[in-house]
Amino acid sequence: MDLGLVIYALNLASIYALMAIGISILWSSVGMINMAHGATFAVSGYGAWIITGVMKPIIIASFGKTALATFIMASTLVGSALITGAICGALIYVLAFLPIHDKPNYPIRGLIITLAINIASVQSLLYIFGPRSRGLPKIFGFGRWEIWGTKIRFDQAGTIIGAIIILSLTLGWLKYSRRGLEVRAMMQNAEGAAYSGISRKVTALPVLMLTGALAGMSAALLSQTIFVSPTSGSVPLIMGLTIALLGGLGSVPGAVIGAILIGFLEAFIGSIPFLGQRYVMFSTFAFIIAVLIIRPRGIGGLLDDTRE
Amino acid sequence: MSTKNKFFSVGRRHWEWRIKPSEKGQWARLRMPFSKRHLLQWRGVHNPKNLNRERVLIDKKPLWWTIGLLLLALITPFLSNSLISVVSIFCMYAAINVLWTLIVGTAGIFSLATLAVVGISGYGAAAANVYLGVPWPFMLIIGPMVGFVFGAILAAPSTRLDGLYYALLTMGIAEICRVFVSQLRGLTQTGGAITQVDSFIPEDWFLQRPGLLLGFAGAFLILLGALLVWRLVNSERLGLLLRVAKTSREDEAFAEAVGIDFRRARLFVFVLSSAALGVIGAFYAMYYKSISPSVFSLDQVMLLFAMMVIGGLGRAEGAVVGAAIVVLIDKGLIELGPLRIILVAVIMLIVTMVTHEGLTGAREQFRAFRKRKSGERRARRTIKGGEVMPEEATEIHDKQEIYYRRFNKRLRDHLKTLITPDLIKEHQEAPQGKHSDQLSRVLNFFRRGEMPDKYVIMRLKEGEDDYRVMAVSGVKGTPPRVVDDKIYTNLNEAYHAVFLLRVNDLLES
Numbered sequence: 129m130d131l132g133l134v135i136y137a138l139n140l141a142s143i144y145a146l147m148a149i150g151i152s153i154l155w156s157s158v159g160m161i162n163m164a165h166g167a168t169f170a171v172s173g174y175g176a177w178i179i180t181g182v183m184k185p186i187i188i189a190s191f192g193k194t195a196l197a198t199f200i201m202a203s204t205l206v207g208s209a210l211i212t213g214a215i216c217g218a219l220i221y222v223l224a225f226l227p228i229h230d231k232p233n234y235p236i237r238g239l240i241i242t243l244a245i246n247i248a249s250v251q252s253l254l255y256i257f258g259p260r261s262r263g264l265p266k267i268f269g270f271g272r273w274e275i276w277g278t279k280i281r282f283d284q285a286g287t288i289i290g291a292i293i294i295l296s297l298t299l300g301w302l303k304y305s306r307r308g309l310e311v312r313a314m315m316q317n318a319e320g321a322a323y324s325g326i327s328r329k330v331t332a333l334p335v336l337m338l339t340g341a342l343a344g345m346s347a348a349l350l351s352q353t354i355f356v357s358p359t360s361g362s363v364p365l366i367m368g369l370t371i372a373l374l375g376g377l378g379s380v381p382g383a384v385i386g387a388i389l390i391g392f393l394e395a396f397i398g399s400i401p402f403l404g405q406r407y408v409m410f411s412t413f414a415f416i417i418a419v420l421i422i423r424p425r426g427i428g429g430l431l432d433d434t435r436e
Numbered sequence: 437m438s439t440k441n442k443f444f445s446v447g448r449r450h451w452e453w454r455i456k457p458s459e460k461g462q463w464a465r466l467r468m469p470f471s472k473r474h475l476l477q478w479r480g481v482h483n484p485k486n487l488n489r490e491r492v493l494i495d496k497k498p499l500w501w502t503i504g505l506l507l508l509a510l511i512t513p514f515l516s517n518s519l520i521s522v523v524s525i526f527c528m529y530a531a532i533n534v535l536w537t538l539i540v541g542t543a544g545i546f547s548l549a550t551l552a553v554v555g556i557s558g559y560g561a562a563a564a565n566v567y568l569g570v571p572w573p574f575m576l577i578i579g580p581m582v583g584f585v586f587g588a589i590l591a592a593p594s595t596r597l598d599g600l601y602y603a604l605l606t607m608g609i610a611e612i613c614r615v616f617v618s619q620l621r622g623l624t625q626t627g628g629a630i631t632q633v634d635s636f637i638p639e640d641w642f643l644q645r646p647g648l649l650l651g652f653a654g655a656f657l658i659l660l661g662a663l664l665v666w667r668l669v670n671s672e673r674l675g676l677l678l679r680v681a682k683t684s685r686e687d688e689a690f691a692e693a694v695g696i697d698f699r700r701a702r703l704f705v706f707v708l709s710s711a712a713l714g715v716i717g718a719f720y721a722m723y724y725k726s727i728s729p730s731v732f733s734l735d736q737v738m739l740l741f742a743m744m745v746i747g748g749l750g751r752a753e754g755a756v757v758g759a760a761i762v763v764l765i766d767k768g769l770i771e772l773g774p775l776r777i778i779l780v781a782v783i784m785l786i787v788t789m790v791t792h793e794g795l796t797g798a799r800e801q802f803r804a805f806r807k808r809k810s811g812e813r814r815a816r817r818t819i820k821g822g823e824v825m826p827e828e829a830t831e832i833h834d835k836q837e838i839y840y841r842r843f844n845k846r847l848r849d850h851l852k853t854l855i856t857p858d859l860i861k862e863h864q865e866a867p868q869g870k871h872s873d874q875l876s877r878v879l880n881f882f883r884r885g886e887m888p889d890k891y892v893i894m895r896l897k898e899g900e901d902d903y904r905v906m907a908v909s910g911v912k913g914t915p916p917r918v919v920d921d922k923i924y925t926n927l928n929e930a931y932h933a934v935f936l937l938r939v940n941d942l943l944e945s
Contacts, residue, residue, distance in 0.1 A: 161600060223785070232792050239600075240745050240788045247738060248781035255774045362734065366607070373604055410615045413608035417593075420605060424597050 132280070133395050139284045139353070141391025142291030146346035147368030148375060148383040149295065150339035153302075156378025157314040158332045159235055160225065164242040165343050166365030167249040168216040172344030173356035174253060175212030177262050180205050184265065201265055206290075206348050213344020217336040220245060225332050246365075253358035261355035264348075283352035294345050298338065299380065307334055315378045367412075374416050376429020385427055390415075454481075454490040462489065473671075497753065504756075505660070512652055519768075520648045526763040527655035528723070531662035531716055533744055533755035535709045538666055541750030542678055543705040545594050548737055549606035552613045553590070553710050555731035557583040558717035559617060562630040562727050572634045575718040583714020584707060591706045595699050607734070614732035629728035633721050642725060651723050658719055659756075665712050666752050669705060677701045739766065742784045748794025757796055848945055851878055855939055867931035882938045891934045892916065896923065903930040905937065 147165065154162050183204050191197035224241040228234055266283065302308035310331050313321040322328065346364065347356070354360070371390055375382030390412055397411045420426070457464075457480070466475040477494040493499070512523045536550045560582035561575040570578065590609065594602050618628035636654060641647030669675050681691035681698035691698045721727040730736065739762065747758025761783070765776050772779070791798045823845040824838045832838055854874045862875055871879065888910030896902040903924040906916040919937065924930040 223789070227789050236749070237788050237792075240741075241785055243738065243741070244781045244784040244788065247742075248778050248785065251774050251777045251781065255778070366611070366734075369604055370608060373601055407615070407619075410612050413612050417605055417608060420597060420601060421593050424601060 133399055134392075135280050135284050135288070137392040137395035138288050138388075139391070140394055141388045142288050143346050143350050143364065144367050144371050144390055145295065145384050145387035146291055146342050146349070147364045148371035148387055149298070149380055150342040151368045152372040152375060152378060152380065152383045153311070153315065154335060154339045155372065157311050157318075157335050158225065158328065159318065160238040160242065161235070161369075162220065162242050162336075162339065163239060163365070164216070164220050164224070164245040164249070165339070165368060166361030167246040168213055168220075168340050168343040168361070169347045169364050170253055170356070170358055170361035171216050171249055172209045172212035172340075173264070173347040173351055173360065174257065174262070176205050176209040176344075176348055176351065177264055177356055179208035180265055205264060205351075206345070209344040209348035209351075210341045211344070213340040213342070213347070214337040215340070216343075217338070217340025218333065220340070221333050221336040225336065226329075229329065229332070246361075250358050250361065257358065259358065261357035261360070263355050264351040266352060287349045287352060290345070290349050294342070295384075298342065301338075302380075307331070311335055370413070370416050374419055374426055376426025379426070379428035382426055382428025452492050454483075454492055457489060457491050501663075501753075509656060512656075513649060517645060517648055520645075520652055522763060522767045524648070524652045524655040524723070525767055526759055527652070527659040528716065528720065529740065529743065529763055530756045530759040531655075531659045532713065533740060533747075533759050534659075534662040534666050534752050535712050535716070536740065537744060537750060537752055537755045538669060538709045539706055540744070542670060542675060543702040543709075544678070544682060545591075545702055545706055546599055546603040547590065547594070547606045547706070548603050548741070549590055549609050550713060551737050551740060552606070552610040552732055553583050553586055553713045554717040554720060555617075555727070555729075556586050556613060556717070557714035558721040558727045558731065559630065561714075561718035562633045562721040565634050565721075566630055566632060572636060572722060575634075575722060576715060579716075579718025579721075580711040580714035583717060584711040587707045587710020587713075590710070591703045594706065595703070607737075610732050610734070610737065614729050617732065618729045627728070629726055630721070631726040633725050633727070635722040635725050637722070637725075654719060654723065658716055661715070662712065663752065665709070669708070674701055674705065678705065739780070742780055744794075746784055746787050746795060748791075748796040751794070751796050754794045754796040758794070761795075847881065848942060851881055852943060854878060855943065860936070860939070863935050864932050867928050867935065878939075878942075879935075881942075882935075885938070886910070891919065891937055893927075893930045893934060901925050901927065903927060905930065905933055 147169070151162060151165055154160060180201065184201070187197050187200055187204070191200065220242060223245060224238050228237050228241070231237070302312055310321070310326045311334075313324065313326055314328065314331060318328070343364075347361075350360075350364070367390070371386040372383055374390070375384070375386035393412060393415055394408050397408050462480070465478060467473060468475060476498060479492050479494050481490050481492055482488070483490050508523070508527075512520060515523065532550060532554060536547075539545055539547050539550065557579040561579040564570045564578045565572060565575050590606065593605065597605060617623070620628065623629065635642070637647045637650050641650065677691075677696050677698060678701050680694075680696055681688045688698060720731070743758035743762040744755055745758065746754075746761055747756065748754025762780055765780055765783075769776050769779075787795060792801055824832065824841050829838050854877065859872075859875055859878070862872060887908065889907050890910070892906050892908055894904050894906050894916075896904060903926075904922070905919045905924075907919050908916040922933070924933060
């Protein structure tokens with residue numbers, strides 16, 4: 129296996145990890161399966177596209193083509209994607225969490241409402257912007273480095289580094305802040321957290337906004353490699369869900385390990401000549417099913433009985 | 437004194453349609469042939485007023501089912517060609533949904549691979565017809581066989597994985613099926629579709645009116661068959677066993693403790709519905725004379741799921757009603773374009789946000805809501821007025837008490853209207869002596885007050901003008917309690933203070 133393949137695998141893994149961790153945290157703390165995560169992904173891609181489209185002439189006019197302009201462009205793109213994602217998260221909080229969080233059948237109804245949000249927003253994007261895909265400005269440039277004889281494209285390196293930075297920020301927030309402590313308590317045992325005075329209603333909003341921002345971040349990073357389109361959220365959603373399952377419910381290290389495993393598996397299967405790109409999804413799902421049958425709670429997940 | 441009489445409805449039973457049985461046919465019931473099972477659930481009751489025998493239909497659902505299906509079968513032949521095909525598609529989707537409901541609701545296995553089962557068995561049957569030359573009637577046997585085998589494979593991990601893990605696994609399996617079929621070497625020219633499948637609709641009738649009517653007849657029979665499977669599973673022993681272990685983990689433990697092997701029962705229902713779905717798969721391939729990988733697509737699964745959710749998850753009538761709504765929007769309003777999917781999603785959103793169990797559960801939810809509200813109102817009336825509520829009245833033996841309390845309530849209501857600042861001022865100026873008509877009515881009411889908590893004035897020291905307001909306990913041997921610390925130096929002032937306290941109590945009652 130050469131270095132290029134490793135870089136490609138890590139590139140995939142970082143995007144998947146961002147999606148899977150968002151789904152996993154939300155699932156285990158708020159108890160909601162967010163099927164609208166893919167919609168958040170697509171909507172924040174479009175949000176970033178609109179805002180960078182508006183800002184691009186202004187930035188070029190005021191800064192020219194300097195390194196500073198590129199930096200401001202990059203921060204505009206990432207910032208707008210993050211903010212759009214967070215707004216989507218807040219919207220999901222208002223529609224899918226607040227009205228039903230204390231009503232009967234909450235988990236299944238939450239799943240259904242987020243699914244409906246997903247369908248509605250993807251179709252609205254199709255209706256408003258059409259099926260044509262849009263390219264976002266390349267914030268990392270088009271060049272490539274040569275390390276030990278292999279070429280690493282800037283966008284791949286940028287994606288990996290950006291994902292690592294965002295993930296460490298998220299994990300740091302979870303570990304060191306007061307709100308993060310509350311979220312972790314809810315992830316471990318929701319009932320116990322409620323007894324200790326942690327309000328699910330209050331904590332759910334930052335969690336949903338955080339996971340939305342993570343989806344927005346992955347949209348911004350993936351937009352460096354592929355184009356943004358209304359249906360671009362469905363594959364990251366399915367992969368994120370399955371990797372969250374593979375890693376185990378509520379386990380952040382499990383999700384990271386799962387993402388890396390799947391990233392390498394996809395890169396490896398894609399490089400085998402007689403299997404090729406067509407069987408990537410097939411083999412990924414087969415692998416995940418095999419793991420889940422052997423270990424039903426996923427790689428790092430707790431048993432449901434333990435959580436209760 | 438003019439208070440309007442207001443009557444409140446008594447009891448919690450809603451009105452029911454009752455019929456009078458004939459003298460001879462007192463115990464006659466319609467029964468299923470060759471069994472003792474009743475067709476309709478009649479209950480014989482007595483009318484408490486005239487003691488006549490009457491009959492009440494406990495479960496009216498069979499009637500609604502019959503009326504709805506009859507109307508569907510009678511109206512469809514007079515519709516236009518495009519609407520006939522919409523109705524046929526509705527029948528097919530409703531049948532798939534009913535069987536899916538059997539898996540999700542009765543068996544409690546959250547599977548998303550229902551359409552994958554339909555697709556795989558459709559492909560199996562179509563392949564047997566096109567490549568092996570099997571005549572079309574045998575497709576209806578090959579389909580369920582393939583469905584049975586595939587269902588058995590799918591069911592194997594369902595006991596090991598719970599809930600959503602299994603749902604995602606089945607979603608993965610559907611995706612694998614789609615990729616597998618569209619990658620098959622032999623089908624690459626057609627994009628993974630098998631075309632030119634032989635059918636029960638003759639070649640020259642296809643897409644003509646007689647062909648469409650024949651297709652509708654077949655789809656309607658398929659729907660009836662699915663409903664029959666639903667009914668048989670739920671009304672027999674198997675459904676009973678599954679209902680024991682339905683709702684929670686404690687129920688499962690209970691079922692296990694009393695010796696019910698609910699896992700086996702679930703697997704059995706799953707495999708049975710998969711075989712039935714296989715019939716629908718073969719029918720699907722015959723109806724369109726082709727089958728393509730779009731059967732496996734996630735959008736299609738989502739659309740079917742939306743149908744079940746809008747109607748009500750886990751109910752047969754919900755599956756059919758939801759299918760009617762969604763198919764009407766999706767296929768009937770084609771000119772709306774992508775807006776119709778948004779419409780479906782918005783309906784799904786609103787229905788899920790408002791109702792607990794879909795549209796078909798809305799009636800029960802509304803009844804529960806109304807009952808709760810009327811209970812709240814009753815409680816509020818009792819607290820506020822002190823009048824006897826109808827439910828309470830049956831418990832009180834001394835009916836005089838009830839009338840006294842009603843009279844008292846009305847009197848107080850009337851006296852409240854008399855109390856004005858002028859009246860209070862009049863009393864302040866002259867607590868004793870000749871009063872106006874209104875004031876003397878109010879004071880008369882106060883004089884007749886009950887002994888417990890009646891206000892009295894106490895002179896603090898003999899011969900001095902220092903007074904305090906007390907309230908007597910009404911119990912012999914228990915001293916009166918002090919109402920407030922204020923000391924009045926004038927007897928009239930004390931009289932007026934007592935008056936104000938009583939007015940306050942009256943207005944608060």
